[in-house]
Amino acid sequence: MVERVVATPAAEELIARLKAIHGKLMFHQSGGCCDGSAPMCYPAGEFKVGGSDVFLGRIAGCPVYIGAAQFEYWSHTQLIIDAVPGRGAGFSLEAPEGMRFLTRGRVFSDAEAEDLLALGPPARGDGVH
Known part of the structure; x- marks a missing residue:
């Protein structure tokens, strides 16, 4: 089964480091419509997920949400969360x-698009995932 969101090994390594410091984490992609956008990483529960946020899946055990407009x-795209040298944005933990x-x-x-269509729309976020 195809996943809507995956992480690169570099992202998984950074997530492991951040989990060791902050405990459980979550991600939210609230802006950007193309490659190079920055998802925000928060301690689990620090970001209030709304009813219009879409649950994409998990990376390294962490839930990933995206705003409905961004979704x-x-x-039509699998999101690949990577980690690269540079300064993280805003309040993001990295x-x-x-x-x-x-x-x-x-x-x-x-074929992947057909598989996803057969699953129906992704769940809307409520912080429970």
Whole structure:
């Protein structure tokens, strides 16, 4: 089964470091419509997920959400969360680590898109995932 969101090994390594410091984590992609956008990483429960946020899946055990408007831009794409050298944005937990999370995309194949369509729409977020 195809996943809507995956992490690179570099992202998984950074997530493990951040979990050791902060405990359980969550991600939210609230802005950006293309490669190079930055998902925000928070301690679990620090970001209030709304009813219009879409649950994409988990990376390294952490739930990943996206704003409904952003999901419309990205719905045909698998989000690939990567970590690269640089300064994290805003309140994202990786900011002081000298790394930043980065969203890349890969367009789903026709077969993958059909599989996702058969599953129905993704769950809307309520912080329970």
